[in-house]
Amino acid sequence: MMPSGRTCNRAFGIRRTSQQQAAHARQTARVAQRPATCRRAPFVPSATFLQTSESAQKTANNGDAGVDTPFVKARTIPSERALAIWRSADAVCFDVDCTITVNDGLDLLADFMGVKDEVEALTTKAMDGTMSLTRSLEERLNIINCSPDDIRRFAKAHPPQSRLAPGIKELIKALQKRGVAVYLISGGFRELLLPLAAHLGIPKDRVFANRMHWQWDDETGMPTKLVGFDTSEPTARNQGKPEAIARIRENNPYNTVVMIGDGVTDLEAVQTSGGADLFIGSGVVVEREAVVAEAEWYVYDYKSLVSALSRYKVAMVGSGAWACAAARMIAQNTSQDDPEDEFDDDVRMWVHQGGELVETINSTHENPTYFPGIGLGPNVIATGNLAEAVADADLIVFCAPHQFIRGICKQLMGRVKPGAAAISLTKGMRVTPEGPELISQIVRRTLGIDCSVLMGGNIAEDVGREQLSEAVIGYYNLDNAQRFKKLFQRPYFRVSLLPDPVGAELCGTLKNIVALGVGMVDGLGLGANSKAAVIRQGLLEMRDFCQALYPAVRDDTFLECCGVGDLIATCIGGRNRRVAEAWTRSAVEAAVAEGNGPPSGRSWAELETELLKGQKLQGVLTSNEVQQILRTRGWEAHYPLFTTINRIINGHLPPHLVVDYMEGAKAAIPEELDEDIVPLPRQPAAAMARLFGQLVGGIAGGAGAAAQGGATGAASNGM
Numbered sequence: 012m013m014p015s016g017r018t019c020n021r022a023f024g025i026r027r028t029s030q031q032q033a034a035h036a037r038q039t040a041r042v043a044q045r046p047a048t049c050r051r052a053p054f055v056p057s058a059t060f061l062q063t064s065e066s067a068q069k070t071a072n073n074g075d076a077g078v079d080t081p082f083v084k085a086r087t088i089p090s091e092r093a094l095a096i097w098r099s100a101d102a103v104c105f106d107v108d109c110t111i112t113v114n115d116g117l118d119l120l121a122d123f124m125g126v127k128d129e130v131e132a133l134t135t136k137a138m139d140g141t142m143s144l145t146r147s148l149e150e151r152l153n154i155i156n157c158s159p160d161d162i163r164r165f166a167k168a169h170p171p172q173s174r175l176a177p178g179i180k181e182l183i184k185a186l187q188k189r190g191v192a193v194y195l196i197s198g199g200f201r202e203l204l205l206p207l208a209a210h211l212g213i214p215k216d217r218v219f220a221n222r223m224h225w226q227w228d229d230e231t232g233m234p235t236k237l238v239g240f241d242t243s244e245p246t247a248r249n250q251g252k253p254e255a256i257a258r259i260r261e262n263n264p265y266n267t268v269v270m271i272g273d274g275v276t277d278l279e280a281v282q283t284s285g286g287a288d289l290f291i292g293s294g295v296v297v298e299r300e301a302v303v304a305e306a307e308w309y310v311y312d313y314k315s316l317v318s319a320l321s322r323y324k325v326a327m328v329g330s331g332a333w334a335c336a337a338a339r340m341i342a343q344n345t346s347q348d349d350p351e352d353e354f355d356d357d358v359r360m361w362v363h364q365g366g367e368l369v370e371t372i373n374s375t376h377e378n379p380t381y382f383p384g385i386g387l388g389p390n391v392i393a394t395g396n397l398a399e400a401v402a403d404a405d406l407i408v409f410c411a412p413h414q415f416i417r418g419i420c421k422q423l424m425g426r427v428k429p430g431a432a433a434i435s436l437t438k439g440m441r442v443t444p445e446g447p448e449l450i451s452q453i454v455r456r457t458l459g460i461d462c463s464v465l466m467g468g469n470i471a472e473d474v475g476r477e478q479l480s481e482a483v484i485g486y487y488n489l490d491n492a493q494r495f496k497k498l499f500q501r502p503y504f505r506v507s508l509l510p511d512p513v514g515a516e517l518c519g520t521l522k523n524i525v526a527l528g529v530g531m532v533d534g535l536g537l538g539a540n541s542k543a544a545v546i547r548q549g550l551l552e553m554r555d556f557c558q559a560l561y562p563a564v565r566d567d568t569f570l571e572c573c574g575v576g577d578l579i580a581t582c583i584g585g586r587n588r589r590v591a592e593a594w595t596r597s598a599v600e601a602a603v604a605e606g607n608g609p610p611s612g613r614s615w616a617e618l619e620t621e622l623l624k625g626q627k628l629q630g631v632l633t634s635n636e637v638q639q640i641l642r643t644r645g646w647e648a649h650y651p652l653f654t655t656i657n658r659i660i661n662g663h664l665p666p667h668l669v670v671d672y673m674e675g676a677k678a679a680i681p682e683e684l685d686e687d688i689v690p691l692p693r694q695p696a697a698a699m700a701r702l703f704g705q706l707v708g709g710i711a712g713g714a715g716a717a718a719q720g721g722a723t724g725a726a727s728n729g730m
């Protein structure tokens with residue numbers, strides 16, 4: 012800003028950090044050697060927002076021995092109010108001279124025209140108050156007396172990039188990227204500002220400044236001689252900046268407008284009604300005592316404004332295998348040194364166990380219980396306190412085993428930040444007498460926030476090893492989905508958006524049942540053809556079930572990575588498949604070994620503990636949940652594979668019927684057994700004992716018999 016820019020030769024007695032003092036000394040030495048009219052302010056090099064503001068604040072609070080200047084406390088840490096306004100700004104207005112540029116345009120032009128000293132004398136008069144701003148501008152232009160050609164030559168000699176303050180271009184770019192309207196409001200002249208505006212991508216109609224008046228040549232129709240300037244522009248007089256902002260507001264539906272500048276006329280922008288909602292003082296180029304003292308927020312580094320612009324805080328609810336792999340990706344993204352990074356570096360992770368595991372994660376940056384051998388990143392901060400993990404979080408990632416989500420959400424009721432957005436990575440559903448409820452629906456209903464889903468063929472350990480994986484984000488709110496995409500997307504983790512959240516979530520849920528079937532095929536020693544048959548039928552039943560419950564679910568969704576992609580990944584490398592294989596082997600071996608006696612195959616719960624070491628099996632619970640829906644609605648015959656698998660896992664049918672699911676679904680299940688739906692039974696079901704007793708002869712024929720259709724025969728016999 013031009014008029015007060017003249018005051019920058021004065022010493023203002025600002026208390027500085029030692030870092031600032033060193034920078035200031037270097038700057039002072041440089042300034043002394045050049046003809047610029049502004050003494051540079053301390054510039055804090057490349058510190059992050061918090062480091063900058065904290066160190067500055069600390070110095071301000073402690074005092075700084077060795078500096079004998081009067082104490083002025085710059086508010087370098089923004090208040091919550093200031094931060095909220097900054098983040099929600101619709102328009103940001105910048106002063107130009109010594110705010111976005113390192114020098115004053117009119118001074119530079121005077122120097123270029125060889126009249127620097129006379130112009131400076133007039134400036135001093137204006138600053139002394141012995142001359143009005145308007146008259147001082149008039150007289151200075153008179154002395155400068157340039158032609159349009161001089162201005163063109165001046166612009167060439169001082170191109171925009173040579174004049175920009177450090178970090179300003181990145182700040183303006185970050186604002187524009189967010190859709191914030193950027194304005195220039197200057198006591199300088201349009202003729203000198205427009206090249207800067209063009210360089211910064213600011214349209215001409217967003218530049219408020221004074222206009223030179225020219226004498227025009229009658230013959231050529233071209234401007235020839237400078238004869239004054241347009242005094243009707245608000246920027247030609249004191250209190251002009253708030254007036255310009257009031258005009259901007261009149262013509263645009265902005266709720267929130269911020270003014271940034273180095274001088275007192277910029278400060279005025281917030282002190283008048285109709286002006287800006289927030290003034291941010293800039294000490295990037297010069298420090299002015301009055302501005303430092305009055306500004307609600309004062310910055311020495313534009314990076315700090317970029318950092319503070321929109322730092323979404325992220326919470327991870329869960330700390331199992333997938334929660335760790337996902338938190339690791341998020342932490343990689345949030346810690347990027349990118350001025351446009353929208354996220355706070357830290358990722359809070361809730362650890363159900365609390366205690367020692369929390370301490371281990373925070374000291375070793377690894378979760379040895381659920382995700383051994385893979386570092387999470389130092390910015391994943393574990394806590395055993397659920398409410399603390401999500402407090403202040405703008406983005407909440409739910410990734411706990413599905414049976415716990417409802418309880419978790421109940422604890423979080425009334426504790427999440429209004430306006431927060433959630434995403435569920437959990438695969439599963441809940442079934443109530445009223446019908447099914449998806450995990451994302453539980454989050455939405457209990458917490459009253461938007462909830463997207465992220466689904467795909469994503470074996471946690473493979474993602475942790477940065478092997479290529481794909482996922483979709485199924486969404487209702489596109490803005491939130493796009494933000495989550497930025498949060499998750501990595502070179503090795505390809506994320507796309509899918510406007511079918513229900514289809515995506517149900518695919519992720521139902522494939523766990525099919526994976527149990529494939530594990531059974533493996534446990535029976537059958538080959539690829541049988542697995543393919545089970546997978547194909549599983550995909551059909553997944554599609555039919557989704558569309559029977561939610562007719563809007565799209566066919567295409569099943570061809571996405573959340574559909575067939577996840578199905579294949581789980582059936583090749585998932586936990587459900589692995590545990591089902593072990594369970595089937597154990598059941599078959601026990602039946603063969605014990606003949607007609609009661610089989611002693613291992614229970615699901617036992618194998619879950621032994622093989623998954625604390626991780627949770629989702630397929631058995633999901634199968635029981637889905638089966639309740641099938642049974643209640645009389646749909647069992649339409650879902651023969653789902654039904655057969657459910658009967659097998661609950662001990663109502665022998666495992667080899669998985670490849671003869673049409674028969675399995677038709678089998679008459681005794682009344683009392685039909686009710687016997689026990690999630691993860693601790694003991695082999697009594698029903699299993701009876702069935703194995705009847706079927707042991709058939710099973711003893713082994714997998715070979717089953718592969719050749721023997722399983723069908725045995726099942727038929729058994730039923």
Ligand SMILES: NC(=O)c1ccc[n+]([C@@H]2O[C@H](COP(=O)([O-])OP(=O)(O)OC[C@H]3O[C@@H](n4cnc5c(N)ncnc54)[C@H](O)[C@@H]3O)[C@@H](O)[C@H]2O)c1
Nearest residue numbers: 330331332333334363410411412415437438470471626627
């Ligand atoms: N593991 C994978 O490869 C993978 C991949 C994609 C999706 N998923 C899905 O993500 C979800 C979470 O899976 P995961 O692998 O992160 O977890 P996990 O299977 O490793 O389960 C262990 C987690 O459950 C927690 N837990 C145990 N008891 C609890 C309780 N009473 N209340 C709350 N939490 C409790 C543990 O603290 C731990 O964080 C599941 O729905 C799963 O289907 C898993």
Ligand SMILES: O=P(O)(O)OC[C@H](O)CO
Nearest residue numbers: 467468469470585586587
């Ligand atoms: O290991 P599973 O069977 O729980 O499956 C893991 C993931 O869901 C695969 O995408």
